[in-house]
Amino acid sequence: MPTERVREHAGPGATTVAAHRRRLRADRARQLADLLRHQVLTGGFPDGTLPHEAALGPDYRASRNTVRQALDLLRAEGLVERLPGVGTVVVAQKYPHGLDRLMGLAETLREHGQVTNEVRTVGPVAAPTPVADRLRIAPGADVLYIERLRRLDGLPLSLDLTYIPLDLGTALLGADLENTDVFRLLEAVAGQPLGHAEITLEAVNSDAHSAAVLQAPRGAAVLMLERLTHLADGRPVDLEFIRFRGDRITMSGRLRRAL
């Protein structure tokens, strides 16, 4: 953590010495919390228990107070909990979703557990113009609409809204949507692999209804993924709007400087 050698700029918000000190304390707690978050998420505490506050300090070059404040931040995020007589334990697991390859949720999380889908809605609807445009079908033509609450070992992970052109979608109506990724079904029906997808990610505070469906607190941060998936031949066949619970999913990948 920064020491006296560091130039810390008070900024317009810190007009008094006391306010400046409060800001520095909060800044240091955030710095430490970010380092601890990484360890928590990557299995850096294999037995699920964090070292005692007195032991964390030296490793992280932080004071006891900073350690306490940082643990408070992680507790507020729901990542750790303090258990009397035990210490601070990891209570939330975030599952990694890859940004390097186009994969369905069950494929991605195979090693972490079983993905099941509660199908909330399924059936043909007339495509709204923006959906029709992106799927390159006529406005008002039927698409298959599917709404699923997706769980890993029973725990809600995401709420997925899916639009599929009806020539492919019809075959999905009788499929085992509860236990199978739409990606796999689409490849079987189309007789060719998927090719690529354009994705957009956002962080959004969930509205009351979405939060209730995901069994998360109102306003909980969700990772919102919009994805338009194409078959190998380039045809767009799957438009999805996915709300991942922010406390259960991370997205990881590798970026290169040169293309």
Add this chain to the structure above:
Amino acid sequence: MPTERVREHAGPGATTVAAHRRRLRADRARQLADLLRHQVLTGGFPDGTLPHEAALGPDYRASRNTVRQALDLLRAEGLVERLPGVGTVVVAQKYPHGLDRLMGLAETLREHGQVTNEVRTVGPVAAPTPVADRLRIAPGADVLYIERLRRLDGLPLSLDLTYIPLDLGTALLGADLENTDVFRLLEAVAGQPLGHAEITLEAVNSDAHSAAVLQAPRGAAVLMLERLTHLADGRPVDLEFIRFRGDRITMSGRLRRAL
């Protein structure tokens, strides 16, 4: 939007006809809100004004009530505002950050405006063990720590915490950190381009202090990016923890099915 042809499953939460109807209304509002969000974010309403509610309905195959509820959701997210006598206008712009190529913020947003950095902290610190491990230096060795509030045309976009090995970091102490991406400075100092970065994205509710720094409401969803950047020769030289305001940044990219 789903019609009577669609199988909508009441689910365990909807035990009465009234509750079921409420759920369907909320589901339809979310469906429409997601479609409208895409249009808002991609410039689908070029003059910044949404069509009148009565006109939106037919295009999106939604009832007037659903349109109203969907606009309420987007208003709660801070994307649109209702102006008396004008209608519903787009009030927030989200800037696209690429997931396809490793770029600094100023490089990425060049066409959108000027990125300036308020340097909150800069100086050498003894590296905490997890930082040292990832930057492949000795624990306790000095690293340059930089904390910046980054703005686009004056608007806060992100709070960035950065750790750089001191052999490269020293040269950055006198550099123009307020107007230059760290990526560009690192390439100049190292005499070689950056190579790749491993990234992890999460959606997190901001703590009170981070929210205040970003001038966002407490609990506002932030897109949290952790990024370890390597030089072309493979050496890790830049560990960053970045909190993007969720209402101002999206991340976009293209995924392929086959690697």
